Amino acid sequence: MRKFFPVEELARDSRFSQVTMAERMKDPRSALGKDGPTTKSNRLVPSRPDASTAARALMHGIFVGEIQALEGAGRTCHDFRTAGDSARRAQDDDAGNDGSDAVPFALKLDMARQAWDEARHVEISVKLSDWMGGEIGEYAENTVLFQAACSTDPILRLAGVNRALEGLAIDVFTTMKEFGDLAGDPYLEFCEDWMLADEVTHVKMGSDWLRKVTENDPERRKKALEFQGVVDKLFSYGGTRSDSQESPIGLARRFRELAGFTDAEVEDIADVSLAALNERKAAVEKMQRAAEQFAEA
Amino acid sequence: MSVTVIPHTFQFVAFDAALIEQITRTLVEALGIEQDVTIEVDETTPLARLRVDTGDPIVVHAESGAFEDTRRPRQQSEGATATAIGRVLLRARDRMSDGFGEAPPDHELTLAQVAAWEAYCVGRVERLGIAVNQQRWRYNFRNRHGFTDHGDAVFDRIWSSDELTWAELDELSRSATAAVPAAS
Numbered sequence: 001m002r003k004f005f006p007v008e009e010l011a012r013d014s015r016f017s018q019v020t021m022a023e024r025m026k027d028p029r030s031a032l033g034k035d036g037p038t039t040k041s042n043r044l045v046p047s048r049p050d051a052s053t054a055a056r057a058l059m060h061g062i063f064v065g066e067i068q069a070l071e072g073a074g075r076t077c078h079d080f081r082t083a084g085d086s087a088r089r090a091q092d093d094d095a096g097n098d099g100s101d102a103v104p105f106a107l108k109l110d111m112a113r114q115a116w117d118e119a120r121h122v123e124i125s126v127k128l129s130d131w132m133g134g135e136i137g138e139y140a141e142n143t144v145l146f147q148a149a150c151s152t153d154p155i156l157r158l159a160g161v162n163r164a165l166e167g168l169a170i171d172v173f174t175t176m177k178e179f180g181d182l183a184g185d186p187y188l189e190f191c192e193d194w195m196l197a198d199e200v201t202h203v204k205m206g207s208d209w210l211r212k213v214t215e216n217d218p219e220r221r222k223k224a225l226e227f228q229g230v231v232d233k234l235f236s237y238g239g240t241r242s243d244s245q246e247s248p249i250g251l252a253r254r255f256r257e258l259a260g261f262t263d264a265e266v267e268d269i270a271d272v273s274l275a276a277l278n279e280r281k282a283a284v285e286k287m288q289r290a291a292e293q294f295a296e297a
Numbered sequence: 298m299s300v301t302v303i304p305h306t307f308q309f310v311a312f313d314a315a316l317i318e319q320i321t322r323t324l325v326e327a328l329g330i331e332q333d334v335t336i337e338v339d340e341t342t343p344l345a346r347l348r349v350d351t352g353d354p355i356v357v358h359a360e361s362g363a364f365e366d367t368r369r370p371r372q373q374s375e376g377a378t379a380t381a382i383g384r385v386l387l388r389a390r391d392r393m394s395d396g397f398g399e400a401p402p403d404h405e406l407t408l409a410q411v412a413a414w415e416a417y418c419v420g421r422v423e424r425l426g427i428a429v430n431q432q433r434w435r436y437n438f439r440n441r442h443g444f445t446d447h448g449d450a451v452f453d454r455i456w457s458s459d460e461l462t463w464a465e466l467d468e469l470s471r472s473a474t475a476a477v478p479a480a481s
Contacts, residue, residue, distance in 0.1 A: 027343065051440060052433070
């Protein structure tokens with residue numbers, strides 16, 4: 001069976017349309033405002049006039065994110081050989097693979113459990129989307145989440161997917177759970193709370209395996225954490241998630257702590273997210289200035 | 298009756314001013330609106346807010362997200378354009394009718410009043426033959442009026458109405474909100 005599946009070949013039916021992060025970032029329009037920093041909150045709360053629309057859009061983002069997380073965890077189960085698996089070793093030897101990507105069987109079991117969780121989350125997200133008046137494929141799908149699951153090193157993949165991607169999921173689910181609670185939505189708060197519990201577990205799996213597998217390989221651990229930093233910045237979506245009230249999604253510090261992030265790691269993510277917000281604002285301002293000059297010319 | 302779209306050409310988004318004009322003209326005729334209509338699109342933001350100034354001309358201020366195809370960022374959706382313009386033209390027509398004289402100005406409306414009026418407008422847009430997702434508007438109504446059976450019944454009544462006055466619409470909205478059990 002084929003290993004290492006490229007993002008371009010994800011199976012989707014005609015309801016879906018995909019957009020890359022580069023295309024998304026090229027959009028010169030900005031929801032951040034043309035007049036520089038503002039004290040106005042963009043946090044996703046029911047008192048926002050566009051709350052229902054914004055929540056529905058975020059729910060669709062969660063839905064496609066869950067599909068990609070399912071695909072990522074499933075690939076990690078299959079793509080790497082189990083240490084001590086003689087049948088698989090023979091295949092790898094034939095393919096010229098040196099076996100350095102071998103992972104403990106228990107790690108694969110965790111990934112299998114995660115794939116099961118993600119499949120359940122996809123079903124829950126579809127039902128929540130229906131409930132909120134959304135439709136499958138209503139919004140373009142950003143495939144950056146699966147791209148983080150394409151590393152050929154299983155530890156980098158865990159850092160990118162379980163710690164960065166699932167870490168973002170903790171932030172998103174916390175925001176949605178609070179939204180449902182404040183709005184009095186009887187299903188949203190309940191479902192998000194259950195999914196949040198799973199996400200905390202997924203991040204904890206990533207944190208634990210990262211430490212365990214790289215226990216005697218500080219260089220590999222450093223590389224994995226650097227990769228996580230890059231992915232965290234990408235997942236900050238140009239400021240969509242940060243401690244700033246200008247970001248719709250907040251940083252769920254307490255749940256990140258429960259998931260095995262150290263205080264220093266949470267602070268790093270907070271800094272990276274805020275930097276992403278500021279970079280995005282500067283880039284948008286530059287593009288808008290250029291467009292205005294073009295219009296005046 | 299004339300329809301004007303500003304700008305004529307778009308730089309930030311791939312919208313078609315002629316299509317916006319054609320959709321607006323069709324709606325204006327279907328709704329029996331006699332005033333001139335101007336559609337001003339703010340293409341510098343992806344947000345989807347709509348504002349309408351009643352008078353002659355009626356001026357619709359639309360942010361680009363209101364007309365956008367969410368499946369294809371920066372491209373125009375004919376359905377979204379028709380729903381958005383239909384909603385605000387109906388609101389403008391309501392305001393210019395006798396039964397809505399007491400309605401507060403837009404910036405003084407509560408979120409619940411806005412949601413009730415939106416349900417009233419979009420229900421009528423649907424009866425013009427424009428496809429809309431009713432559940433989307435029901436969810437918005439629930440967010441503003443609580444998640445109760447009575448609220449749902451009120452939504453159904455508003456959605457299927459064609460001849461409400463502001464006083465009736467406001468009373469329906471209040472009755473839905475009043476049905477929410479007090480937090481213990």
